[in-house]
Amino acid sequence: MNVVAEPSYTEGGALLLDGNRLRDLTVGHLRARIEAAGSPAICLATVLVGDDAPSRVYVNMKHRKATEAGIISRSVELPNSATQQEVEQAVAGLVTDSNVHGILVQLPLPDHLDAEPVLAMLPPEKDIDGLTDRSLGRLVRGLPGHAPCTPLGVMRLIDSYGISTSGQRAIVVGRSTLVGLPQMLLLSRRGADATTTLAHSRTSDLMSVCREADIIVAAAGQAGMITADHVRPGATVIDVGISRSEDGIVGDVRFDEVQSVAGAITPMPGGTGPMTIACLLENTVAAAVMAGVSC
Ligand code: NDP
Numbered sequence: 357m358n359v360v361a362e363p364s365y366t367e368g369g370a371l372l373l374d375g376n377r378l379r380d381l382t383v384g385h386l387r388a389r390i391e392a393a394g395s396p397a398i399c400l401a402t403v404l405v406g407d408d409a410p411s412r413v414y415v416n417m418k419h420r421k422a423t424e425a426g427i428i429s430r431s432v433e434l435p436n437s438a439t440q441q442e443v444e445q446a447v448a449g450l451v452t453d454s455n456v457h458g459i460l461v462q463l464p465l466p467d468h469l470d471a472e473p474v475l476a477m478l479p480p481e482k483d484i485d486g487l488t489d490r491s492l493g494r495l496v497r498g499l500p501g502h503a504p505c506t507p508l509g510v511m512r513l514i515d516s517y518g519i520s521t522s523g524q525r526a527i528v529v530g531r532s533t534l535v536g537l538p539q540m541l542l543l544s545r546r547g548a549d550a551t552t553t554l555a556h557s558r559t560s561d562l563m564s565v566c567r568e569a570d571i572i573v574a575a576a577g578q579a580g581m582i583t584a585d586h587v588r589p590g591a592t593v594i595d596v597g598i599s600r601s602e603d604g605i606v607g608d609v610r611f612d613e614v615q616s617v618a619g620a621i622t623p624m625p626g627g628t629g630p631m632t633i634a635c636l637l638e639n640t641v642a643a644a645v646m647a648g649v650s651c
Contacts, residue, residue, distance in 0.1 A: 363517070368616030373513045373594065375622060379630035382512070383425045386637055390426040393651040398644040399428040400484070400637070401456045405443055406436040406466040415462050418633055425637050430456065436466050443469060447477050457647055458484035458640035481646045484639035492533060495541055502639045507539035509631025510573055510594050511548065519571070519592050519620060526550040527566055529559075529582070529608070530575035535596055539573055562586070574608035582609040590619035596628045 364372050390398065400422050404415045415431070422429040432446050443465070450456045459482045465471045475483075480490045486504040494501035514521060526543045530536035531554050543550040550571065555562055557576075566572055566586040574582045575596035587593055597608030607624030615621050622628055645651055 366615040366621060368618075370615045370618045371517060371620035373517055373592075373620055373622040373627055375509070375513060375627040375630040375634075378513060378516055379421070379634040382634040383421055383637065386425040386427070386641055390641070390651060395426060396644070396649045396651055397428055397455065398426075398641060398649060398651065399430060399456050400458045400460065400640045401430040401432060401450045401453075403432045403434070403443070403446055403450070403459070403461045405434045405438050405462075405469065408464070408466075411462045411464070418460065418636060421633050422637055422640070425641075427637060427640055438466075438469070440469055440473070443474055444477065447474055451477055451479060451482065454647070456482070457644040457649070458482055458636075460485050460636065481643055484636055484643055486538070486639065487534065492538065495538055498545060502642065503542060503635075504534065504538045505635040505639065506535050506575075506596060506628060506632045507542050508635040508639075509628055510539060510596065511542050512635060513594065513622065513627070513631055514571070514592065517620060521571065522549040524550045524570040525568055526552045526571040526573065527555055527569040528552060528573045528575060529555045529562070529566070530577070530596070531556045532575070535575040536573075539575065539596075543571070543573075576608055578608055579606040580608070580610045582614060584610070584613040584617045587614055587617045589617055591617075592620040593618040593622070594628065595622050595624045598624070598629070 366372050402415050419429040450459045459478055461474055463471055475488045478488050480501050483491045484502050486502040491501050495503055521543060528536050528539045540552045540554045544552045555565060563586050567588050569591060571592045573594045577597045579599035593609055593614055595607035595609040599606045605625050
């Protein structure tokens with residue numbers, strides 16, 4: 357789905373890539389689409405283990421936005437003391453339930469649990485977070501499947517604000533399988549066609565590499581690491597990193613200084629986070645369609 361957002365600008369003149377607004381537009385489009393199809397039952401199930409406060413906030417937000425979109429959401433909650441077997445049993449029940457179209461296991465799991473075997477249980481068609489080996493393998497091979505929501509949300513922001521990636525030089529800072537690596541794949545794949553550099557903690561002279569880029573995606577989790585000096589005038593700067601400080605949530609990008617150099621920039625919060633949820637809902641609807649729901 358491509359949702360065109362009306363532009364607004366920062367004080368420094370950069371195009372503001374407003375994730376809250378684009379998420380709300382996306383939710384509205386999904387709702388209209390589901391209603392137009394006669395409101396078929398489309399179900400997102402989440403699995404939350406333990407009492408990690410940020411995880412609970414994220415899961416609650418996902419349910420709230422799912423409901424707004426007309427998606428049924430089912431919440432499975434297990435205590436911090438849950439065993440590996442109990443978690444796997446809960447996930448197995450959702451995997452075999454044909455009424456459930458998408459499953460999200462909220463990470464991180466408590467320390468005594470191993471997330472890998474739990475994620476491995478998810479079939480690619482229900483893996484709406486796109487994080488399992490099979491989903492990532494499909495992404496690498498260009499096969500149909502669900503792409504991870506955060507990098508997909510970044511692509512939606514870029515596309516919806518009319519920023520071209522074709523032939524552009526992009527840099528992704530961070531190489532995790534959750535964000536950086538799939539982001540590099542999405543920017544580079546046929547159709548997006550950016551020439552992408554994947555940077556990490558061993559990259560030498562990161563500032564020079566960033567200054568060559570038309571698009572910077574900062575996903576290192578290092579508060580304020582991208583300064584105005586990292587940014588070529590007019591470049592697009594997308595902030596994925598989240599650090600928690602006394603002043604609240606802080607991104608990898610020093611918004612105050614970068615916004616007067618960049619051509620387009622995401623706020624933090626209010627940029628990539630809301631789009632992660634929007635893409636989770638998009639993937640859920642796509643999962644339902646794959647399962648035979650007309651929508
Ligand atoms: P990881 O810790 O798994 O990966 C961080 C990556 O950043 C690593 O590849 C690391 O390099 C690299 N890195 C760390 N420090 C530097 C540095 N100084 N210079 C260059 N590269 C560096 O984190 P995730 O990928 O899981 O998450 C990244 C950030 O995104 C976090 O802050 C997380 O909270 C946030 N996030 C935000 C979401 C959103 O919706 N906005 C969703 C998901 C995550 P190396 O591999 O060499 O160690």
